[in-house]
Amino acid sequence: MDSDNRLGAFLRARRELVCPADFGMSGGGQRRVAGLRREEVAMLAGVSADYYVRLEQGRDKHPSEQVVAALARVFALDEEGATHLRELARPVVRRRRAPQRPEKVSPGLLALMQAWPQTPALVLGRHLDVLAANPLAAAVNSCSVPGVNQVRMMFLDPEARVVYPDWAMHAAETVASLRASAGDLDDPRLTELVGELSLKSDDFRRLWARHDIRGKIAGTKRFLNPLVGELTLSYETFSVNGAPGQLLIAYHAAPGSESERGLALLGSMVATGDPALRKSPAPSLD
Template identity: 70%
Template structure:
């Protein structure tokens, strides 16, 4: 997984998924390779073709801020992807890697999760491992249970295609979120193992990982199909957990009075009969 040309890999991936028709260029069916040509990117970004080739090949790894802004405009990068591109172009020397401690959820946050009986909520770690959940989160989605990795479940558990009504979109968002969480620390052993496993076992994951999409999950909408209460359209918001680097609190909710809110209330009454997640769930 290690590469000495991560900037070039990112630029090449974004070039290959760019849509020539968005720039008034010949349709993809008239091209031998997908996406834009290098000389087209250079023209659109206002740099020489030779310079852009050097960037992709890794012979120049430190483009100026002006060039970064121009490439971000050509590739219509979101804020997360632009920040990622800047980090690739201005890598920071990392201290010697130390063995990471198991990710633990604070007792106070665990109690808070349990108090939210009407709100599905869970805590995920830096590699989208589910570290804790409440009853309703487990009742809503079997992928939201402590011990699951949301990326692995997305691609290796056939049941997720029945749970998520918009599975293709959610799959894209999940891979982009993993990229955003990992940043440029792609040599992290846990990440290497996860990406290696999924790349071997899932063609869909391998294709999406190669796109180099970067987008942190902050808020959005997901549609769930539940065998007991039917379809639910839920909004979600994510919150960074202060004092626990890499951890995020994920909360689902529905507007009052909507069919989804009613279904969530019904699901909550069913979940009330489930046991609370065990007190020792914060153990690694």
């Protein structure tokens, strides 16, 4: 996971994603590398080519704020990406890591989620494990069941590509969210998870190599549900005070929409214990 040269790995990944044409440079057949050449990045950032090469190779790991800002501009990083770049460039004194305790959801939060019969809600841990979900969340999405790791599910469970009609978009978001939420790349659990998925999924390996980082905040997802069809739901995320790394995610449908009616139907089925809620085959996208 490039633990010895994280800054260089990030710079190299982002350089390869830049389109030369965005800076008026030819992208023709003379190029043997994807994206920009090192000397081109150096020129655009206003630093020497030798200095930029030292950054990528890890021979210099602490560029100034001015250089970091210039590189963030060249790579068109958003605020979260630029913050990540600054953190990579900042000297860090590593302390001995205390063993991480199993992540648990507080009884009060569990009770609150159970009291939302019309609001799908779940809690994710720092590695995007589903730590808790209310019955409506599980009814909406069979991949949001306590004990499921959403990253592993997204890339290794074929059902995920049916549940999420926009799978490619959500897969990229999931990988970027894992980088943002896990924080410590030396975490043994993260190393194990990334290693497993890199071996088993070409898609995961490609997306992880991009070094995208983006925390879950808010957005919209489409789900294909075997009982009520397609649901388009918006979601909001909330950090759980007193439980670092935990996120509460709550979904809602637009008022008066077909999705609101579908969500209400699922809610009534949950309330009555409808046997149809037992594991149903995923519907076809055809």
